[in-house]
Amino acid sequence: MQRWQIEQVVAAAPRPAIFAGAQPLAVPGRWATVGADDRLVWGRCAGSRAEPYDVVIDHTRPAYFCSCPSRAVPCKHAIALLLLWVRGHVPAAQLPPSIAALAVRLPKDVAPPSAAVPPITESDRTVPGQGGQLTISPDLAGTPPNSGRDERVARMHAGLRDLLRWLDDRARFGLSDPSLARYATWDDLAARLVDAQVGGLANRVRRLAGLVGVGHDWHRRVAEELGMLWVLANGGLNLSTLPTDLADSVAMALGWQVRTATVLDGAPETDRWLVAGRSDTREDRIEVRRVWLYGLATRRWAMVLSFAAYRQSLDGSLAVGSVLHADLFRYPGRIGLRAIVGLHHGPSDYPSIAPALSVVDGCAAVGSLIAAEPWLEHVPVTVLAAVTRSSNGWVLSDEFGSIPLVGQADALQLVAATGGQPAALTVEWTPHGVIPLTVHLPDRAIDIGPRADPSFAAA
Amino acid sequence: MSELADYVNGLVTTLLLGTDRTPAPDPPSGPLAQFDADIGVDGTHQTPLQRIAAVTAARRAGWQPHPPVAPTISPTTLAASRPVATQAIAATWRQIVSDWPLLEDEWLATMVETGWLAGPELTLPLVLRHRGNVRRMTMVAVVCGPIIDVLFSEFPDLAPRRKPAAADPPELITVQALRTLLAGPPSPFIDELVDGLHRLRYNPTHRAVLEHAVATVNPATLLPLAAALDDTDRTLPSIGLAFALAELARLRHQALTELHAIPEHP
Numbered sequence: 001m002q003r004w005q006i007e008q009v010v011a012a013a014p015r016p017a018i019f020a021g022a023q024p025l026a027v028p029g030r031w032a033t034v035g036a037d038d039r040l041v042w043g044r045c046a047g048s049r050a051e052p053y054d055v056v057i058d059h060t061r062p063a064y065f066c067s068c069p070s071r072a073v074p075c076k077h078a079i080a081l082l083l084l085w086v087r088g089h090v091p092a093a094q095l096p097p098s099i100a101a102l103a104v105r106l107p108k109d110v111a112p113p114s115a116a117v118p119p120i121t122e123s124d125r126t127v128p129g130q131g132g133q134l135t136i137s138p139d140l141a142g143t144p145p146n147s148g149r150d151e152r153v154a155r156m157h158a159g160l161r162d163l164l165r166w167l168d169d170r171a172r173f174g175l176s177d178p179s180l181a182r183y184a185t186w187d188d189l190a191a192r193l194v195d196a197q198v199g200g201l202a203n204r205v206r207r208l209a210g211l212v213g214v215g216h217d218w219h220r221r222v223a224e225e226l227g228m229l230w231v232l233a234n235g236g237l238n239l240s241t242l243p244t245d246l247a248d249s250v251a252m253a254l255g256w257q258v259r260t261a262t263v264l265d266g267a268p269e270t271d272r273w274l275v276a277g278r279s280d281t282r283e284d285r286i287e288v289r290r291v292w293l294y295g296l297a298t299r300r301w302a303m304v305l306s307f308a309a310y311r312q313s314l315d316g317s318l319a320v321g322s323v324l325h326a327d328l329f330r331y332p333g334r335i336g337l338r339a340i341v342g343l344h345h346g347p348s349d350y351p352s353i354a355p356a357l358s359v360v361d362g363c364a365a366v367g368s369l370i371a372a373e374p375w376l377e378h379v380p381v382t383v384l385a386a387v388t389r390s391s392n393g394w395v396l397s398d399e400f401g402s403i404p405l406v407g408q409a410d411a412l413q414l415v416a417a418t419g420g421q422p423a424a425l426t427v428e429w430t431p432h433g434v435i436p437l438t439v440h441l442p443d444r445a446i447d448i449g450p451r452a453d454p455s456f457a458a459a
Numbered sequence: 460m461s462e463l464a465d466y467v468n469g470l471v472t473t474l475l476l477g478t479d480r481t482p483a484p485d486p487p488s489g490p491l492a493q494f495d496a497d498i499g500v501d502g503t504h505q506t507p508l509q510r511i512a513a514v515t516a517a518r519r520a521g522w523q524p525h526p527p528v529a530p531t532i533s534p535t536t537l538a539a540s541r542p543v544a545t546q547a548i549a550a551t552w553r554q555i556v557s558d559w560p561l562l563e564d565e566w567l568a569t570m571v572e573t574g575w576l577a578g579p580e581l582t583l584p585l586v587l588r589h590r591g592n593v594r595r596m597t598m599v600a601v602v603c604g605p606i607i608d609v610l611f612s613e614f615p616d617l618a619p620r621r622k623p624a625a626a627d628p629p630e631l632i633t634v635q636a637l638r639t640l641l642a643g644p645p646s647p648f649i650d651e652l653v654d655g656l657h658r659l660r661y662n663p664t665h666r667a668v669l670e671h672a673v674a675t676v677n678p679a680t681l682l683p684l685a686a687a688l689d690d691t692d693r694t695l696p697s698i699g700l701a702f703a704l705a706e707l708a709r710l711r712h713q714a715l716t717e718l719h720a721i722p723e724h725p
Binding site: 051101105164167168169170171172173174175176177219220223224226227228230231359360363366367368370371374386388389390395397398399400401402403404408412413415416417418419420421429431439441443444446 | 470473504526
């Protein structure tokens with residue numbers, strides 16, 4: 001067994017502060033179950049929490065695993081264990097089974113960073129069956145090795161591993177952990193994910209924070225969303241093993257940025273697009289507007305996003321109820337919901353009958369989109385239904401089925417607009433229920449979707 | 460409770476208490492158990508996360524409607540007996556509310572007088588805006604028609620606390636020199652107002668009373684007044700006031716024109 005030199009430990013610390021933080025922990029009294037063999041060093045460190053952190057280090061590659069929530073790799077616990085080892089306080093030992101189970105979670109490869117990047121093949125450049133749409137892969141592959149893109153992917157992987165460790169802690173210690181009631185717990189994690197350039201996950205974490213303690217079934221909601229985070233984090237770490245279109249969907253959900261110019265280089269989808277609905281939501285300090293377009297010929301949905309910071313204006317160019325004959329360029333992904341409107345070929349007439357499904361068919365349509373991308377949080381559908389009151393609250397119902405609405409305020413708007421009579425309604429499915437966006441009447445469309453607070457952003 | 464619901468509850472309980480205290484339940488036999496076998500669930504702390512993710516994805520993708528619910532509102536209740544206000548009328552109302560709320564009383568009174576039924580996009584905004592004002596709520600009840608009763612019966616909190624009773628709108632106070640000209644022909648009123656602005660008899664401190672005058676003047680005066688105000692000397696200190704009054708005159712003219720263009724209704 002070749003023991004490291006202290007200089008190697010100093011060099012392994014990602015920042016001087018981490019080495020400094022490790023020094024107080026590098027005393028035998030803080031450690032239990034320590035041992036080392038010719039490949040691994042392991043131990044359990046008593047940290048600030050009731051539960052100790054499990055640390056395993058492969059000193060031959062090197063690779064590090066620690067159950068603490070730190071985003072730093074190696075963290076101060078791993079550095080402390082290395083310090084303990086080089087100082088001769090870690091005895092040679094047989095690998096215990098409990099540590100062997102943890103050792104399989106050591107990163108497969110960590111250095112150099114470019115080696116962690118999934119190899120990009122020529123097949124990554126197109127998406128089968130998507131009409132020659134773009135993929136994210138050209139962005140990933142189009143830059144030379146050792147460029148900022150490698151660094152970014154490595155950072156993303158480190159952030160995803162950090163998230164998985166954090167999720168592991170949540171699963172171990174439970175959602176009843178009082179720290180989960182503090183927004184700072186979630187905000188810190190979100191900030192680390194932003195640093196790792198997975199802003200999509202950071203936004204999900206912030207939304208998740210808003211679910212804690214809200215409603216009688218918040219435990220179930222939070223558990224479900226933690227499950228989705230787990231799926232996305234693992235998907236992000238295994239992009240190269242996924243089908244290309246699914247990998248693109250995962251990358252988009254993680255928050256991987258695709259240049260507008262790259263999207264506009266793709267094949268346009270020309271159709272008469274009904275502006276079927278609009279929904280504004282606040283994401284941290286940004287107001288996000290989703291405008292849902294429905295292709296009257298292709299019968300496919302698309303989503304145009306716009307953003308506004310404080311005192312900025314959201315894009316109001318796509319009026320609900322209008323129809324535009326235009327090219328649409330979709331972002332890569334299995335469904336490719338997000339899109340950019342390209343060349344307008346002129347206005348078009350409002351359809352005399354809005355294309356609406358029965359409630360049963362609407363549920364199936366939503367389900368098919370979610371089956372393709374299970375982490376979707378908003379899915380549009382237009383159903384022909386009436387708002388009515390059931391024993392459990394307000395629902396949209398036709399003669400074959402009903403779907404519950406999220407809130408009474410939505411029902412109020414629908415009753416006022418329809419009088420409770422059947423109408424074509426564009427709604428947005430969310431994991432927490434259905435939000436009505438638009439009432440389509442024969443001569444007009446009424447936009448009732450959630451609207452941005454005008455004191456924050458102009459519509 | 461179904462086996463699946465029991466399983467989900469078990470997973471949530473595990474995640475609530477933590478795997479150190481409670482192990483994750485095994486899935487019921489079937490696709491979820493097969494999923495476990497496929498991905499090789501390893502019995503680590505992440506097992507309940509893997510399993511809840513699988514269940515969540517399956518449940519969302521297999522979204523099923525609830526049983527149908529019979530309509531609670533009778534279809535005959537809302538049969539429109541009057542023409543429904545156009546989208547242009549609704550747009551003008553929004554502009555009035557946003558920019559010139561002093562025209563609201565006249566707009567409502569004209570809706571009642573001409574017999575329009577408020578469009579479905581206006582019903583709730585009108586109720587929410589005027590439910591605290593007994594006099595206006597009386598007009599809103601007429602303008603919105605039978606849907607008001609449906610709303611109040613389905614959402615009792617929405618109903619005004621007092622029974623609406625008719626009353627005259629408050630008089631808009633204006634300057635004496637203009638008051639005598641309000642109901643007369645256009646020219647004297649226009650001359651007095653434009654001349655007053657030029658000679659600085661009227662300045663921005665008179666803004667409120669001048670707006671009142673434009674909001675109550677003979678409607679035939681509105682368009683010529685707007686044109687005359689547009690021609691005001693651009694160097695005048697009150698040029699901003701003149702343009703604002705011109706805009707008010709035009710909007711009022713537009714609102715009245717739209718509301719008086721009511722079609723025949725069978």
